[in-house]
Amino acid sequence: MFPVLLVTGPRQVGKTTLLQKLMEDDRKYVTLDDPDVRYLAKRDPALFMQRYTPPVLIDEIQYATELLPYIKMSADRSGRKGDFWLTGSQVFRLMKNVSESLAGRVGIVNLLGLSDAEIYGYESTPYTTDAARLMKRAAGMKERGLNEIYARIFKGSMPALYAGDTDWEVYYRSYVETYLQRDIRDLSQVADEMQFYNFMTITAAHTSKPVVYEEFAGAAGISAPTAKKWLSLLVSSHIIALVQPYSNNILKRAVKMPLMHFLDTGLAAYLLKWGSPEVLERGIMSGVFFESYVFSEIYKSYLNAGKEPPVYYYRDKDQKEIDILLYQNGTIFPIEIKKAASPGKSSIKNFSVLAPLDNPERFGGMRELKTAIGQGNVICMSKNLLPIDEKNWYVPAWLV
Template sequence: MYIKRAIEETVLRLSGMFPVLLVTGPRQVGKTTLLQKLMGPERKYVTLDDPDVRYLAKRDPALFMQRYTPPVLIDEIQYATELLSYIKMGADRSGNKGDYWITGSQVFRLMKNVSESLAGRVGIVNLPGLSDAEIYGYGSAPYTTEPERLMKRLGAVKERGLNEIYARIFKGSMPALYAGEADWETYYRSYVDTYLQRDIRDLSQVADEMQFYNFMTAAAAHTSKPVVYEELANAAGVSAPTAKKWLSLLVSSHIVALVQPYSNNILKRAVKMPLLHFLDTGLAAYLLKWGGPEVLERGIMAGAFFESYVFSEIYKSYLNAGKEPPLFYYRDKDQKEIDLLLYQDGTVCPIEIKKAASPGRDAVKNFSVLSPLGTPERFGAMRELKVEIGTGNVICMARDLLPVDGKNWYVPAWLI
């Protein structure tokens, strides 16, 4: 069963803008299925998972390109990056948009070659796991905190309670778990084995797969926490430089996302550590050996998983629209925290994430640290510009969309 993907419009739009379209993302999120659904009958399909085809592509890429003429979909391009320069020549020769569709999972190996060979010729789409909008069949749009947008969603989105939310958190975001009768534990065991054996084993900087598995587990235990490399290293039994290197592999393969802190010359007390979120809460639950949604909801990591779930839904809403997620977080040396900040169009909107059904007005007390405020340091010379403070949200287990005060709103988690 095909689950309609929110990113379909973005894929077709970029295919009409560039001669080459690259769809990347974690393993088994449906990259090939998506493109096969969208491609017309004239487009050829070839996968480099086939050893004979891969041998031809690596040994004689020119002959491969004669055999598989555009329009073509080439699956798992990272296995024969020799093809990229020939794709560049073919794209320059024809001048047609969307001639070459390619997919790749091993982003850490692929992106350097793509940027060198196909600069200016490739549109890149990052396909995440399934979002709530895709699973439950309603419209997807980049998340904003504005109450007008949220009110419009009230009639389109079905209310879900605590047990349903945690069943979704525990199950995760992999299409195979929603399209059939795949056993959860068996699926994730196979997923981890495949990731370790086909992606990680090939990397010279990872000599011990079991140690890397332990590191993945340690990272899952730190979801929704600021990154302290010494802590990760101690938990996994590796050095801090190794932990930093291995975390970059998890980021590159879209297993985790790092949220940068919002800091500038005005907010001098803000910490500089990024915040770690596992993007598939089902994979994190598997790694940490949680036995089911009920025990997860009652367990010590219930709040952390809830935060990562909310973050990943907001994060995916931007990726599916083909946009860079404009997400930061705030934490200072006085331990004042704001879980998420949306920064766009000169406005920063604070978001607090609470598992509680009635968080109370204290949930927004740290929003006051944002005034006065300048732009983030990553914007360089613009950082002295003042920004507006927009509508704040407290995303929680409330039953309804309700105002906290004149500037902030309680938002049910099922509404995001």
């Protein structure tokens, strides 16, 4: 569809491996991790393009963004689709150059760590709360209990941890060192690697919580603007996701701050020095890790289908909160996440705050602002998919 394909995502999630498996025999491969190749690309991009003619896969394109105007010219001359396949990890350095140089010519695919569907061999489809879809999906899946779920949460999503006998602690230590030394060190706005490491740890401790920049800044010993800038780096490198609050003129008491989730719970567990799945499951952060795990599975289900995740959350000044709102086709689908096996009907009590959206005239709003409220889910440790009432269902976490 596009002359250029760019696959972005965190380090070591398999971007290059995926594209190499899809490569045709005549497609060349070159990595800008090689210092000599990188030097040529930066010093003489025109000569580089003569050496590596399309179709070509260029790995770690962020190391030589000087190539992008030449890729644009080549793509415009040939008019062929898929001439250039690119990968990039340092999205914070890359995307501005891509948007300026390759506007309208590049298809961007965001690749995160492995989803449950990929790990356990199930079909991957964008998550919806529809009970009929969930029942059909449950028929082909194996139930997983609390211990299995937390083993998965603790292990994380990195492909290398599922490919062989890789030591978990050694792997994540190396991963963090690589991220700090190869990505963060290159950024002028981060002067102290250890201070940024401390900030990452503080961020992991705030997973599944609203973002208050002053709190992050005070805990890390930095200014609030610096905290905001550093959080944006973690977002850009797909370490965390910021979930925006659902905004509607009818819900006047809704807060404006985003909610933050660590996307790889294994990395968060490493940063916070949790020693085992059992200790994590019994620990004080057990619930928030469960929430971030469920969120990341829903989030990845959309990215893996090439779609923008339609995810929001709700929180108001009375501390009423709904963990996830899926907004699609003019309809809001509320999702609550609870670690309990039998959360009870109180788990959907906050869904009632959405009533003004469904009936704005009754609450002093205009009919034109009406938003339908769809089927809701409570994703929990229930063994079975069960109805709560005529509109809401308990959904086992293994079914997400």
